[in-house]
Amino acid sequence: MSYQAYLNTIKQKTGKGPADFRTMAEDKGFTKNGELVVKAGDVTNWLKADFGLGHGHAMAIYALLKGIKNEDSE
Template sequence: MSFQAYLNTIKAQTGKTPADFRQMAETKGFTVNGKLQVKATEITNWLKADFGLGHGHAMAIYALLKGIKDENSQ
C-alpha cells in the first residue's frame, strides 16, 4: 500500500486530513510549533483509541507528525 493510499483510507475512515491531525496533535501537546514532543507509542495509542486506526495507519500519521513523510509522499 502506498503512503497516499494510507492517507486516503484514514480520511475515509475518520473524515480527517493530515492538517487536521497536525492541529489536533498540537492542541494535545504532542507537538509544539510542529515539532514532535512524544514517542510514537503515545501517538499510536491516541489514534487507535480515539479514531479506531490500526497500527499501520496510526504509524502513517506518526510519520507525518515526525516529518518523515508528507502529503505528497508516494
C-alpha cells in the same frame, strides 16, 4: 500500500486529513511549533483509541507528525 493510500483510507475512515491531525496533535501537546515532542507509542495509542485506526495507519500519521513523510510522499 502506498503512503497516499494510507492517507486516503484514514480520511475515509475518520473524515480527517493531514492538517486536521497536525492541529489535533498540537492541541493535545504532542507537537510544539510543528515538532513532535512525544514517542511513537503515545501517538499510536491516541489514534487507535480515539479513531479506531490500526497500527499501520496510526504509524502513517506518526510519520506525518514526525516529518518523515508529508502529503506528497508516495
